[in-house]
Amino acid sequence: MLKISLSRLEELFAAIAEKQTLYIPSDRADGAAEFTKWEPGKALTQKLNTLRSAKDFFFPQTENIVDFKMEGKNIQVIDQRSEHEDFVIFGVRPCDARSFTILDKVFLSEPVDSFYKNRRDHGTVVTMACSRPAETCFCGTFGIDATEPEGDAACWSDGEDLFIKANNDKGQAFVDSISSLLEEGDTAKLDQVKAKTKEILSRLPLANLSTATFGGDTLNEHFNSEKWAELSESCLGCGTCTFVCPTCQCYDIKDFNTGNGIKRFRCWDSCMYSDFTKMAHGNPRTSQLERFRQRFMHKLVYFPANNNGEFGCVGCGRCLSKCPISMNIVKVMKALEVK
Amino acid sequence: MQEAMIKRAKELLTDGSVKRVIGWKRGEFAYDITPAVFESAEELDKDFVFDDFTSANVSKYLVKESKKEGKVLVFLKPCDTYSLNQLTKEHRVDRDNIYVIGIPGGPKLDIEKIKAKGITGILSVKNDNYTLKIETLYGEETMPFSEAILDKCASCKSKKHVTYDELIGEDGDVLDSDRFDMVEKLENMTAQERYDFWREQLSKCIRCNACRNVCPACTCEKCVFDNPNSGVENKAASDSFEENMFHIIRAFHVAGRCTDCGECSRVCPQNIPLHLLNRKFIKDINSLYGEYQAGADTTSRAPLTDYTADDCEASIVHERGAE
């Protein structure tokens, strides 16, 4: 497999950044990791994962859809869309890489969302395999192999060298563009690292979390379970779990009057917010129990029902560590699990 | 301590003087504790937990729970009792439907500080005389207890329970803490430095509203930010102005009512030091209108709903502070 020494990473990034904008996960002032534009001297983070997922690159938190100019009775629709620049996201973890395929199922299905497609076509995802999974990781439950990441091109690190392999033609184009820096290398040491990681993955506390009792056809079984009351009683109804989640796709469309025109923009929305389904004549989900149930039923039952069995969660563990009251999908799955 | 609390709670449950107990429930790991309502002795034995990670301030749940039929027992740390007093003063809770057992505060741990040290794969955290023994998938790690303390506990303002019906352990007293040091440090910066500091912090905000939904002082039936024609985007980070406006107005609405319990900074997923905004208001109120601690009692008038004829003029802000 092609490889480059880890000491020449800076050189590799410089080569990539020449042709396309490069984003890498690097440490912020407060210690958390975040995807930022690469500049010379910006180091790759040692943290397992970034605080905000890479979803932002394809489905940003706010995005202008269209502008309007109102003149008397007439409306002028101004389409602001422009071709997005090419960019590379380096160091995406396998769980985040899988979340892109889940978002694709939503946004690239008919009728295609042109905003998302515009960014998705111009973005090259270069993934990085995990070697030190955290206790909150449970990507194995959803069939993700943390040592064999998906994405356009995949990278592994065995401590000395960075191995790189293309998974599809976009990945191949990326590898070709930096092939001058790469050289062939044997993967003996890398296979040891992979084996060790696989061994750790099997020892993770959530390794044997199973999705057996969930899936597209288990709707009635779970919808009226009386456990929802107990699970949702201390939920604050904030949007943290949905806004840090890499696979949440719900959005809201709002208008903003700038004083000299109207901007219609799209922004993330959370099913946990009280006004998510609020209509002029009522709201089908008035209690926090219904909203809480909707979030987890969507990921564990509705999404698989509409996407032939693929779950809406990738097991990245962000909601486990960021929920103010530590309620999350793992506790819901364990509570609803039918032994 | 945990056994004493469970024993006492079971006694009160069985003799019928309380119907429900608000406490904390064990999670998957050592540190993911969830506030919970217990209704039976078995539940208490099975799940109730009280240890170094039970730092959540549960007084806000009393707004709902105290309106239900039957008394509710709640365990409150000293800083939580200030929040309950403030809620009582504003008639948001039915105080005589609540039975409060004061429990010792004691500094609580912040798992983010442990993880920030690069410790990962945490399986268990044991505290033996102030050094943490952390068992992880990658071997045993140790860390001084003092380095993993929550920010709000590091600048603890009082170990005194200001309201309780019963006490487990003794009552402490008000401490003079260094909680305004960081505020002073910021005040002495130049305006540009302050602007850059806050722009960098507030630009991280993802508008998840966790700070508002956890704050015991933020209990409006319908928040102004949820009102579409308030003109503020309540879920979009669509402009730097929106972030500034949201945090200024939220801090303003709790000015004079915020008990400085530190929950907003604890729950912020982006680690923004939101407590500094509230402490700035507290520091200003103390210096301009006389020492005031929200929640210290349930009768005094909040500073912003009060006035004296010889309050200072607003131009005082223009005279002080470096440019």
Next chain:
Amino acid sequence: MQVNENKEFQPLIVAFCCNWCSYAGADLSGTNRLNYPTNVKIIRVPCSCRVNPMFILRAFQRGADGVILCGCHPGDCHYTSGNYFTRRRMTLLFSMLDFLGIERDRTRVEWVSAAEGAKFAATMNEFTEAVRKLGPNRRLEDLRCRKQ
């Protein structure tokens, strides 16, 4: 923020004037033929304490470069204690804006009674000059509302 022919920066000033005193004061300065800059846009409010901090921030969002809040002198507020609350509220708000690094001199509270037409005109002239020196408001504006 308009820039007229002689290319000098013309700040946009929003003045919240309390209906009983300052608005009458402004009216008096008009009848006395005293002039104050046209950049000042007056918004009449029943009392100075009707002004919610959001109004002030919204004015900045929409392109105001300075906001001044005029009310009755403490003691002769039509609603007896309105301006006392304003005084506390605005002191804390201005202090917070300053804490966030936003220029202090963009905001001000002035007590102008119905008889002080001259003071109203002088205050407006002086405030406009102060804001003109500060330049356009870049720290608290909404980029979407910036006039292209």
Next chain:
Amino acid sequence: MNNDTLIPHVGVVTDIRIDTPDVKTFRVVSPEGGKVFEHMPGQCAMLSTPGVGEAMFSITSSPTNKEFMEFSIKKCGCLTEWLHAMEVGQQITIRGPYGNAFPVDTELKGKDLLFIAGGIGLAPLRSVINYVRDKRSDYGQVQIVYGSRSKDDLVDYKEIIDEWMADPGVEVDLTIDNPQEGWDGHVGFVPNYVKELKPSTNKTVLVCGPPIMIKFTLAGLKELGFTETQVYTTMELRMKCGVGKCGRCNIGNKYVCKDGPVFRFDQLDALPDEY
């Protein structure tokens, strides 16, 4: 770049007809004349006034009408209030068509039809009624049961009297909730009136109206011997995108804007009762 379903077209309101104190029917055409897009009966469109809001309304005109599209809108929110304040010639933005339609060319073809509507619920059914009347030979006997709070709350009252009642193949039964002078027709709630009329059970039923009316009508129909596979309805939930992506109009795993708004009752029963 191809156009995106979220980017609206401009429509001009050419005629506003006041049907009831809180319902107006708006005629919308493209600025260059003609319809903005084609649709099938039962489908809906997103109307909006930039800066006020955007909402989903069922298209009440029949697809066989080539010149314009009509929307009967009840005033009950900030956008509808703004729309009711419009004058003729005002432009609005419109995008669609969204949702599936009543299966007029499949299950309904050749069947005897029974339309049961309550209040503003007539709007989506009117599109199907006029479509069926224009293609009369493809369908069997048509019966319309329509009720409202009071006489002047009957939407499209003029058209019902002049055209539908005059049409031989169409039987129209009107009712109002409580007696009112100047009204000699039936008085009573729609569900009870349906039970009185005892329609024959080989008819296919299309129901639309307030949820409470649908619930009791369905119960009444079951008593009369109708099975759930014969009854269709159209749902209404909050919608933002109209194409099943923004995630808010779901009942169970079905999105009302994409898999609906028209559902058969056996499909609805398979879903949790979350509406």
